[in-house]
Amino acid sequence: MNDAAQKPSSESPSRNEADRVLIFDTTLRDGEQSPGAAMTLEDKLKVAAVLDEMGIDIIEAGFPISSNGDFEAVCEIAKIVKNSVVCGLSRSSFADIDRAGEAVKFAKRPRIHTFISTSPVHRKWKLQMDAEQVIAAAGASVARARNYTDNVEWSAEDATRTERDVLLRCCEIAIKQGATTINIPDTVGYSVPEEYYALIKMLRETVPGGDKVVWSTHCHNDLGMAVANSLAGVRAGARQIECTINGLGERAGNAALEEIVMAMKVRNDVLPYWTDVDATHFTRASKLVASVSAFPVQYNKAIVGRNAFAHESGIHQDGMLKNTETYEIMTPESVGLSKSTLSLGKLSGRAAFRDKLKQLGYEHLGDNAFQDAFRRFKDLADKKKLVFDEDIEALVDQEVATQTNRIKVIALEVVAGTGGPQKAKITLEVDGRNETREATGDGPVDATFKAIKAIVPHEARLPLYQVMAVTEGTDAQAEVMVRLEEDGRQVTGRGSDTDTMVASARAYVVALNKLMMKRQRGPAAQMMVS
Incomplete structure (x- = not known):
């Protein structure tokens, strides 16, 4: 194994600018579209600050026209972000674009991301537009966005299910109108890596002006291939990946940012690309996003799952x-x-x-x-x-505490419930000999202690009996503490087991063993032992 694989650093071995991949985080926009994952303004500001700190290149802060709350969030994020580009999403309508432009104007480095659906199924059922109308709208939306910023991204929604000639013409007009980034989304997670690689390669090599723009991936995980498709796009020449922390997103989610970055770091021998993202922030960012979105991370999730290491x-x-x-x-x-x-x-x-x-x-x-x-x-x-x-x-x-003790718990059977009476049958090893007794009592604990007392007679008083859970969950191990007092001598015994009755018997026996040792040591030992 090479050193890069075992001990990835914040810098990739290769720093050739042509191999740099921009990380476009859409946790606050696409991630928030997950049903039930809505975040408050305060939550979004916290996440944006962490993303900025870890070196994310572009933060898609929201969809400004979708609500006043989203507009406010994009505005406030634009004000606090120090290094990252702050992006606002818009559809191709001028009202959307104007609202996005108004929101990102506070950013040091603003971007407008405008999109339109291009696939036949989306054109027919979602837009009620033909291909020519969609192509014209793509060009007009980019031109409008350029009035606000020269950093304009254009996306073909459902690109992987779009006819190649229509997709080519849409990309061409978007570039001609001034788009600097062209995004090719696999919106419904339909593609496979070889297919997505071929699509990006074809567009880069065929679309006029394709060598002058940044090509971007945006892959969903419906078939579990979002990360693989994104990396296939990079191999084909894409130099921006759109992704989210924890893979948060609609349906099966988006490509997971942490998996993308670590794949390039760990396997830089076959993925010779690099980013400016500081991966040491991943665990903190993952926990924050999981908390504010109320979307827990699966235990075996790569990189940031509880069981990943x-x-x-x-x-x-x-x-x-x-x-x-x-x-x-x-x-x-x-x-x-x-x-x-x-x-x-x-x-x-x-x-x-x-x-x-x-x-x-x-x-x-x-x-x-x-x-x-x-x-x-x-x-x-x-x-x-x-x-x-x-x-x-x-x-x-x-x-x-018990390895040299004279009394040990061997077996215990308890009968409890509302029918009564409660019974206990216990077997103890006393000085190497097993003895068994049964007793009834006012509850299973009382019956257990009476059965022990029948085997080991004593006059000790029970001033304390305490039960606590050592760990969480219904299968938690119970820890019982018992205090016995006899002739001014006090001893404390502790016992633990997932069965509270067994733990109680063990604690009582531990206390009895200590009491017997005190008897042997005499007056000098008359102090509490715990």
Whole structure:
């Protein structure tokens, strides 16, 4: 593996200007069109500030004529953005273009992005226009936009389903009227990479003036090929990619910005292009967009998903501990994460468990204690989908506390419910011998403690019984704390399990063991142990 693949930097190995790809972010416009993803003005300003900071070339801030709120958002974003071009979208109507021009006038570097549908199905059912009318409207809209700025982008909506001769003529007239960027959208995610590559290549080589403009991609993900199509367009000569953070967008979404950029960084050997985007902002930007749009990121999403740098398989974890290059083609730091995660679960092995114990401060755990703790961890992992650090600490603390104890919980059966009476049957190992007792009580906890007391008679009082969830979720591990008091001696026992009754029994037994040790040590030990 080459260094560029394993440790991508903010700069690509090649900085030839001809290989530079402009990143056009449309999270605030196309991304917001996702049903339920509407953002407030304050939200949009936060996102725009992050995009500007990370080095996005063009920020499409909104669709000014769509609402007063969108117009205001574009105006305010135009005022705060320091480096990026700020773009407003418009249809081909003059009213749309005028409204966009009014909104972006506050930007240091304004752009108007005007579009019209060009495909037969859109012309017939959406516009009720023929091809000649669409071609004429394309030229007129660019000419109108040029009254406001010399940075004009023109798009052929549904370009990939448009007749080639109509698309050629539309692009030609848009360039003739002064468009500086020509965008070829795969609006419904219909294309495949080879087809999209051929389309961009044909347009660049055939349209008069095609060598004087920037060709742009805008690919949707309906067939899961938005990123692949976008990169195919770049290989064919496009030098702008329209994309969104997290791939946010209508239906199946847009090409994901973070995937586009990292693909070029990690595989610069076959994609020898570069951008000015600082990828270390990706994790922060992803979380912000997910929060303000209320669209969570899927766990296995490339680059920014929760599991993108997480490893649970024991074989993978062992490899990661020896050399991260075994299972990671980029560093987590390169996208703004502090480190990879070795997620502990039922597939994890001893190497990962020992490493986790070391991180938690249990590096001096003896061999027998380690094996016992690992066995209990595997038992817990069979019951829980996710095992958290707090889970590990709870079970290891309990193991350390009980490894030399005289009393151990072997088995517990509880009958509870509204029918009553509540019953408990418990088996304890006491000094190497198993004993079983049953008891009824005022609730399952009371019955359990009475059954324990029947095996290990004592007069200790129970001044405290406390239950808390160690981690979140319905499968959370419960941690129970029990305090016993006898003749002025107080002891505290803790127990944990996904079954609260089992955790309660363990906590009670831990406290009993401490109480027995205090009895042996006499008056000098009469202080609370926790």
